[in-house]
Amino acid sequence: MLKLSYQKHTLQFKFEAGTSRGALTEHPVYYIKMWDSSSPDRAGIGEAAPLKGLSIDYRPDFEEQLSQIIENIEDLAIDQPARYEINEISNLVPAGFPAIRFGIEMAFLDWKNGGVKQIYQNRFYQGKQLLPINGLIWMGEPGFMQQQIAQKLGQGFGCIKMKIGAIDFDQECALLANIRERFTADQVTLRVDANGAFSPKDALKKLEKLSQFDLHSIEQPIRPNQLASMRKLCQESPIPIALDEELIGKLSINEKEKLLEVIQPPYIILKPTLLGGFIATKEWIDLAKRRKIGWWITSALESNIGLNAIAQFTAEYDEGTVHGLGTGGLYHNNIGSPLTIVKDQLEYQPKKFWEELPGFVE
CATH class of the missing domain: 3.30.390.10 (Enolase-like, N-terminal domain)
Incomplete structure (x- = not known):
């Protein structure tokens, strides 16, 4: 049983x-x-x-x-x-x-698959495929953000994702300008994530200012469930927009199709924990592909147990996109795992052991 x-x-x-x-x-x-x-x-x-x-x-x-x-x-x-x-x-x-x-x-x-943390039988789990990931810059005081940026660039990340919307907008632009003064768009890809921090009234103006930094994309510039405003932004923005929070709570195929048809975004961000797992995420991938909408997969602050599963799933469908899978080092008490960041790629190293989970014996 x-x-x-x-x-x-x-x-x-x-x-x-x-x-x-x-x-x-x-x-x-x-x-x-x-x-x-x-x-x-x-x-x-x-x-x-x-x-x-x-x-x-x-x-x-x-x-x-x-x-x-x-x-x-x-x-x-x-x-x-x-x-x-x-x-x-x-x-x-x-x-x-x-x-x-x-x-x-x-x-x-x-x-x-045997109870050995193997979710999919693929090259990533075997240690033969690495997944390109972005370096994430958390919000905070300008000095703290600058420190993170220097660290990620020093580690060799070719794609930096910076969360914006918490400090003064001009200070955030100054941080982006500093990166662009040192690295061209060919050298370092820049993504920003507003987490819905802009208002529909001022979003386009801010997007126009941000466009001078040769950004790859901006995630969720305004809060979700403002479909007409988001559709208009997607049409007029000088920076490609990626939907993130907008996807949360869309549980049926009809809801997902309607969202993509109405807004027509350039990109969508897929987080299995928030969307309902592998099957639900695969539905989004299939719908996006049919509409030539780009996509990438991002973890949502899971421990290494969840990150491992998401990474293996990502490897099943990866098309060379840079994903957001580097959350493993955020915690004091994460679960020790074979997951390792090598420069700007996530690797599963099969010779490393998993730490025993707290609370119950496997």
Whole structure:
């Protein structure tokens, strides 16, 4: 019979991670263990990590809901779970709990592949494929941001993503100007992420000013669910716009299709924890490809358990794009893993061991 349990783990940031929604100092995640009672020594591990201020299932009773969903799945008394496909397991979780869906999908695929943190059988997991990633610059005082920029450039990142919208806009422009004085767009790709910090009234003016820095793209310049304003910006902006928060909460194929048809964005950003897992993310990829919309995948502050799963999924569909998968070094108490950043690429090094998870024995 299919059995499940979970354990909470609170990740502690090494610094105050600034966003336009405030600073983060800790991030609670829930590890989900899945096994067949006939062979309890083999278990899959998933991670449900709803993000405060973004996830539709970040709510006071999240743990209670997770416990109830796990109990409901166990009550089905699923015999011979290896015969099930991922979509059948995924559909056991209500669509309104995307982080839990992702965690259940992850645990199931890990279990099905032997319980060794192998989510997909691909070259990334074998250590033969590296994924290009951007260097992320968190919001904060100008000096702190400048320090991060110098560090990422010194490490050899060819793509820098800077979060903007928390400090004075002119100071943010000065930071971008400083990078461009030293590196051309051919040498360093610049992305910015506004997290919806601009108003529809002043967004275009700010985008025009930002365009002097040869930016690759800007993520979510205005808050989501302002479809007419976002469509207009996508048409008029001198910088290609990437939708991020706009995608959250769009659970059906019809909702996803309508969003892309109305706004017609150049790019979309895909975060499996926020969108509902592998199946939901693959739907977005297929819809984007049919409309010639660019896309890349980004983690959403998961621990290395979730990051590993997202990276393996990314490798299944990667087309040489630079992704946002470098969150592993943010925490004091992350889970030690074979994931390693080599210059500006994420690598899985199979000879390295996974640290045992806190709370329960695998």
